[in-house]
Every structure is written in structure tokens, then in C-alpha cells.
Amino acid sequence: MANKRKPVVAARSGPSTAMIIGIVVVVLFAAAVGFGVYRSQQAATGPVAVPPNATAEGxxxxxxxxxxxxxxxxxxxxxxxxxxxxxxxxxxxxxxxxxxxxxxxxxxxxxxxxxxxxxxxxxxxxxxxxxxxxxxxxxxxxxxxxxxxxxxxxxxxxxxxxxxxxxxxxxxxxxxxxxxxxxxxxxxxxxxxxxxxxxxxxxxxxxxxxxxxxxxxxxxxxxxxxx
Amino acid sequence: MTPGTPGNHGPGPGDSSTMTTVESPRARVLPWLSTLARLVLGGVWIAAGVAKITDLDASVRAVRAYALLPEAVVQIVGPGLPPAEILLGALLVLGVGVRVGAVISTVLMAAFVVGIASAWIRGLSIDCGCFGSGGALAPGAEPTYGRELARDGGLLVLALFLVRWPAGRWALDAVLTRKDPT
CATH class of the missing domain: 3.40.30.10 (Glutaredoxin)
Structure with a gap:
């Protein structure tokens, strides 16, 4: 196991490609979770119960x-x-x-x-x-x-x-x-x-x-x- | 846990990007300024995200109130922004991938500045929705676009600072990049 790791390129060239991709993916994933929760909330409400004497508009x-x-x-x-x-x-x-x-x-x-x-x-x-x-x-x-x-x-x-x-x-x-x-x-x-x-x-x-x-x-x- | 040990002279091997070999006052102060910028920007991201995440419907309304994005996009940005903000804030506070986080922050802040300025120019009567108002002004309140722009402009400057000087004290980046094969 030892010495099999790739040597890390010195950070003086800025963040590594893996770091850039990792951070962007993780942030996008968080946004996707929010979107998913929102959609499931929308779906869960189903058809809206409208009060008698009222309409779906008011x-x-x-x-x-x-x-x-x-x-x-x-x-x-x-x-x-x-x-x-x-x-x-x-x-x-x-x-x-x-x-x-x-x-x-x-x-x-x-x-x-x-x-x-x-x-x-x-x-x-x-x-x-x-x-x-x-x-x-x-x-x-x-x-x-x-x-x-x-x-x-x-x-x-x-x-x-x-x-x-x-x-x-x-x-x-x-x-x-x-x-x-x-x-x-x-x-x-x-x-x-x-x-x-x-x-x-x-x-x-x-x-x-x-x-x-x-x-x-x-x-x-x-x-x-x-x- | 303090990754940067006190009494450590000069930028350590893990401190990335700015390679100043001579110990100048500037080199001593910059990392702390970077840390301060990270904590402020990250803290604001977390506060803004937490304020919005409990009411995603309101977040959608806030984005819609700008009347800039098509409805399909509104329904992605509205609920997507709060968790992304919290995560971005956490990464900045911890000091993980600071430069990438700073670039993303810059892009988002610039977008917010454009949005608020455009709402002001168009004479809309909305709240920026930055901290969970759903875009609705407080009852009887007037819009405060100037203040909102000043705040987001200031945060934009902090984000740009971090893009240029991401390496600071108390950042996990320093620990992560220290795994040099030496």
C-alpha cells in the first residue's frame, strides 16, 4: 500500500483540478438536494382542497x-x-x-x-x-x-x-x-x-x-x- | 485544533500560491486578513442559507420577484440556493478549497448585485430576499436597494480578495496540501 500514492503537485500552481471539480460538484449537489426537496413538497400536496364558496383563485x-x-x-x-x-x-x-x-x-x-x-x-x-x-x-x-x-x-x-x-x-x-x-x-x-x-x-x-x-x-x- | 502552529516563521510549505520568501509585515498580515475575509464571507453565506432553507416556497417567491429568470429556472434557483449557500459558507469557514469557493462566491455575489441593481432601475418594490423574506417588503417598508447593494458589493470585494489571496491561517487547505512526499 505504501508509496503507491501519486505525488501531490505543489500547490503553487493553484488548486488542483480534483479540488476544483470536487468543490463545484459538492455545491451543485447541495443545490440539487434543495431542488429535490422542493419538488417532493410540491408533489406531496396533491390536488388542493378548495373551500366551498371559494375558488382556487380566492x-x-x-x-x-x-x-x-x-x-x-x-x-x-x-x-x-x-x-x-x-x-x-x-x-x-x-x-x-x-x-x-x-x-x-x-x-x-x-x-x-x-x-x-x-x-x-x-x-x-x-x-x-x-x-x-x-x-x-x-x-x-x-x-x-x-x-x-x-x-x-x-x-x-x-x-x-x-x-x-x-x-x-x-x-x-x-x-x-x-x-x-x-x-x-x-x-x-x-x-x-x-x-x-x-x-x-x-x-x-x-x-x-x-x-x-x-x-x-x-x-x-x-x-x-x-x- | 490549530493547523498553523504559533511561532511558525514565515509561510509554511503548505501555504499555497503566494510565495514570499522574505518575511515582510505584509506577508505576516495577509494570511490573517484572508482568514478574516473567509470567516465573514462564510458566516454571511451560512446565515443567509439558514434563514431561507426552512421555507423553500418563500425562496422561490424571492427569486421570482426579480422577474428576471424564466419560471423553470426560478424553481431550480429558488430551492437550490439556500443549501448551496450553507455548504459554500461551511467550506469557506473551514478553509477547504478556498480559492474555488471564492470564485463561486464572486460569481454569485456579482449575480446578486446585478439582480438588485436591475430591480432598482426597473422601479420594482421588493426586498432583496437575501435573508428569507420571500421578496416581500416588511409591511409599510420602502425598498433599501442602496444598502443591499453596498453590503453585497462589500462581500464581492471580500470574495475577490480571497480569489487573489486564498491562503490564510486556520484553514484545512494548509493541512490537506501538507501531504507532500518529502
Missing amino acids: VPVGRASAKATIDIYLDFQCPVCREYEQQSGATIDQLVASGQAKVVYHPIAILDRYSSTQYSSRASAASGCAAASGVFPQYVKLLYANQPPENGDGLSAAQLVSLGQQAGATGSGFATCVTDQTYKAWTASLTDQASKAGVNGTPTVKVNGQVVDNTDAALRAAVAAAQ
Whole structure:
């Protein structure tokens, strides 16, 4: 065994070819592992369970034949979204009630890192349960009214259930749905779709596909233009 | 374990590439600067990778937010980057294949600088996503492209320094190359 090793070429000519190839291969391999894990996570979710009264794109509210479609991308952990709801909620309700517009809510989860419990994802999945129980709009208002501070623990599952009951979700199905995070994959899918649609922040409001400023005036003007 | 024994005069036989025969202050300081650069650059790689690896979906969103790469590539770079960053950081901290790691770091940092600059020029409203934000700005926050560019530019300089002077103290490279048949 001894003396059979090839003499190592002195390092003054830089790293050996084997070293270069070795390092590059190992780094690429690490990247490949990440890619493999990501793909297997994607495959494991399978077909996404969509809440009743919702779609794979979000939660529609209002008359389907309305000429203007308002897409609202929101995150329940986002304070600016809460402010937007307080500022424009009444206007939106009015535009929906008059039949001029319908709203598609996209409760996405991009602020999970601002709570220790992935509150964005849990609240969004719970809002799917609220949609299934037919109380989504009321639930959204309650979630905003009780929005937990950033960098805290978020609301507990019990609190999310209790707010749902306050919104009118009766029956034991709602509690199970929230606790089991039945619509977790739906949330992930909405978040991914929003990213693909170029939405990188919340709230993002679109009217018939065009982003509008987060003001009442801009929203009204865009909806009026669509009539 | 300290591979480079203290009191060892001048660059040892294992210290590669820069062959300075005369003991100058520069020759004494350079290896330590190299070590410092390795630890800083490697540490940042590890921190960035660890921050992202627990949420690969967010990493994909962060890459997508730049709107520069085709979707198929986004789905490779997004989940591939965090583990590659951690490994690259570990190699630099340990001092294994420093010059190769430094070249890879240079290429990646240059790509990040180009990406951030391009997002700035195009007026995008994103976070660089360097440390696991998924590309989303903090609620109500404005983009901080200048700061991100300064940081990545500084790291790029460190990487280039290591390409030129990879040999430092406390590096396993010194041990690995010492197996000379003498």
C-alpha cells in the first residue's frame, strides 16, 4: 500500500483540478438536494382542497356578472391591510351592493416570519373555513379588528375558532377545520399564484387586472371606468 | 485544533500560491486578513442559507420577484440556493478549497448585485430576499436597494480578495496540501 500514492503537485500552481471539480460538484449537489426537496413538497400536496364558496383563485364576493372585478391581495398579519380595510371597506361593500363590482379576496401568506407561529398561513387557512361556513366577509373584519402585533405569537387556534363563531360560523365543523388547518394547501397555492402574478406586497388591489393605488378615489375611478 | 502552529516563521510549505520568501509585515498580515475575509464571507453565506432553507416556497417567491429568470429556472434557483449557500459558507469557514469557493462566491455575489441593481432601475418594490423574506417588503417598508447593494458589493470585494489571496491561517487547505512526499 505504501508509496503507491501519486505525488501531490505543489500547490503553487493553484488548486488542483480534483479540488476544483470536487468543490463545484459538492455545491451543485447541495443545490440539487434543495431542488429535490422542493419538488417532493410540491408533489406531496396533491390536488388542493378548495373551500366551498371559494375558488382556487380566492374568495369571490358579489354578483358574478358585475363589470368590474376587484382583486384584493391581503395578508392577515399586515397592518397596512387592516388600515386599507378600515379606509375602503365601506366603499368596497357599497360597490359590491350596487352591482358595479365583485371582489375576489386573495388571503395570501407572505408575512409568516413576523410571528412565531406562522400566523399569516394559519389565519388564511382559517378564512377558508369561514368561506366554507359562508361568513368570510364578517370573518375578515373580525380578523383585522383583532390583528395580533407583528413579531408576536399571533392568535391561537382557539382564538381563531372563537372569532369564527362570533362571525356566525356555527357547528363543530368550523372548529375542526381551523384546528386541522384543512385549507393550508389552498393558502400555499394562493400565495404561489400571487407571486406568479407579480404581487410582492400587501395590500395589492387590482381592478380588472390593473393595479390601482390604495385610495378610495383611485378605486372608485377604476370601477367607474369599467362600467 | 490549530493547523498553523504559533511561532511558525514565515509561510509554511503548505501555504499555497503566494510565495514570499522574505518575511515582510505584509506577508505576516495577509494570511490573517484572508482568514478574516473567509470567516465573514462564510458566516454571511451560512446565515443567509439558514434563514431561507426552512421555507423553500418563500425562496422561490424571492427569486421570482426579480422577474428576471424564466419560471423553470426560478424553481431550480429558488430551492437550490439556500443549501448551496450553507455548504459554500461551511467550506469557506473551514478553509477547504478556498480559492474555488471564492470564485463561486464572486460569481454569485456579482449575480446578486446585478439582480438588485436591475430591480432598482426597473422601479420594482421588493426586498432583496437575501435573508428569507420571500421578496416581500416588511409591511409599510420602502425598498433599501442602496444598502443591499453596498453590503453585497462589500462581500464581492471580500470574495475577490480571497480569489487573489486564498491562503490564510486556520484553514484545512494548509493541512490537506501538507501531504507532500518529502
